[in-house]
Amino acid sequence: MSVALAVCWKLVARRFEVDALTGTVTVDRHSLGPSPADEAALEWALRIADAADAADAADRAHRVAPSDGVGPADGVSPSVSPVEGAGRGVAPLERSTVTVVCVGPAAADAMLREALASGASAAVRIDGLPDDAPSPVVAHQLAGVVDGSHLVVCGNASLDRGSASVPAFLAAELGVGQALGVVTIDVTTGVVERRLDGGRRERLRLGSPVVISVEGGPVRLRRASLAGVLAARDQPVGVVVAASAARLTVSERVDPVVVRRGPYRPRPRVLSPPSAELTPLERILALTGALVDRSPPRLVHLEPEEAAAEIVGQLRTWGYLP
């Protein structure tokens, strides 16, 4: 089944200087563009769309093949053209769509054309909001455009303000589930892995519709083809005035299902080196913490099974086990 995906971008300065004395931020106007996390969001959306279309094509080929004996097993490409499909009683292949949405000024159009060149189906810019509009306001405007999408993918945080709050507000506006801080996505199963506080990770199986935010590091946006770049110059960028970008419908909320939550792995503690003026023994004691008052060890006398349960429980308390 084809899917409708929306990707939220923000125009930011990717190079800037901060005056150490006054805190004044000077942006390099030549560096305006999407944050790395926003680019990763589009890449994930394109991969999901590609996977959905490939699965759709394979499914159609499977349904068409028995009538003429031609199919993937015969080494023929599984793709079926819309015309061929229609002729065999199969609905024309409807490709998945990826719409990139941005709240920003007209200067963002060049950035949106980069998204079109990379493979996005459409681009919409919401005009009329000030640069410092608060996250709930931005999310409200975005919701008016992206509502109805099967999946909304955002960058985890923008390079400028970086509060990482718009995706959460957007999910709330849409009344759909959310998975924030996603690191990887299995585009075939829909299972995502996200980062939790304290270095923990968890895997979620997503329903639809849902809002996810992705980190910028794991994937890079594919390089646009030359033909894509040239074609994108003539593609229109839809412009919606902010005041009229009202929310259309509220989808039924579908919370993600926790598949697995990884163990808590506390970060290593940083120990300052002891003073060089101490004796070797004193330095060893300082490093090891020996002879320092601490919580006394707890001694329990239990049967083996109970003792094992006690140990597991303690490890879980400390966070070493899920």
Add this chain to the structure above:
Amino acid sequence: MTAAPDPFDVIVVGAGPAGSAAALAVARAGLRVALLERGPFPGSKNMYGGVIYGRVLDQVIPNWWDEIPIQRWITRRGTMILTPTQSLCLDFRSQTWAGPPYNGATALRPDFDAWLAAKAEAAGSVLVTSTVATDVVRDPSGRVVGVVTDRPDPATGASTSALRARVVIACDGVNSFIAKAAGLYPGASEQAEHTTLGVKEVLRLPRESIEQRFNLTGREGADFEVVGCTMDVPGGGFLYTNLDTISVGVVLHLPGLAASKHRPEEILAGFKAHPSIAPFVAGGEIVEYSAHLIPEGGYDQIPTLAGDGLLVAGDAAGLCLAAGVWLEGVNFAIGSGLAAGATAVEAIRSGDTTAARGLAGYRARLEANFVLADHKKLRRVPEFLLSGRAQFQYPQLTCDVVEDLFTVRNPAPKQGIARLAWKSARRSRVRLRDLARDGWTAIRSYG
């Protein structure tokens, strides 16, 4: 690898001054032109000779000075000779240069190049950034009919794709991939022999400090070219003012740099520490450090400028004038770019893009205007300027003469200048025969 379905008449590779000027000329003639730029925006590498002389723009952008994004208009122009402990400066100032039509200006390349590329775009050029042209595409006859780019081709899955046009203009800098691929360049060692490395720091200072140190007001600017400041490496130095930064750097002959075992940044640090330079740069915060190769071979080292379906302009064609008192590149790039664009238009309209006929007018155009005329007149200067005598002996000789002239040795009586010069020449081991020959070269070149 497949060709794009919508070919252009002309592809210009490189959106620097030469490329944008070429694209502007082609677009204004009504032809379709693609302007490929490897950086994320035109001018993303902020390196150039120090001063942009805009007179070449008079014919194509009237009153360009009203809109050009400059930093400062040069009103103070200096040539310095340094030895480790001495300096001699010819410092000239003209307020005539402080108003229209001006003479030269300092600018930041991200601003200037973006402005000129925008002119080309406004005329109809299609600017494609972040795209490297890595090779040429030839037809069966060997004629260049396009370029290979580093953008993928989704139709074939290849990591490169081709873009076709009837003429390609290579303006992709001193190390031009396109000119190399077309076989227009000499071997690497020969090219290195006539190439220098420029390294530059941009130092931030309060605008008032710059104006006090350089004795400037408003948008006035200063530019100093320096010789004798590069340790044992042939080369030179430069120092010029931007609005709230100054640019200081050295230019180093590549073979000399390799033989000396000095690091470029070490030589630049020595230049900045010289007693005559240090007060100008004191307290400056480094906001940029960059390096760039410069073609300084002059007229005799200019490569073949045209192949079948191909023209070469700007630094790619070695069109940079490094002639001591004159250090110019941007104006030669623009001049050659405009000529290349006009030649391409004529060739396409005539239906002949061969080097022997349709594109043969390019060199004639350049010979007829300042681009090759200046290079030809000063053809002997680059070799002389990078010689040991010009780099080490003459600066020492000159400074010694002036020092002796101004040193009061009472009760001994003053000596005549000729006698001082003779003594200094002997001390500097300058032979009269060399002095006479170099003097004759200077008269023929600069006279």
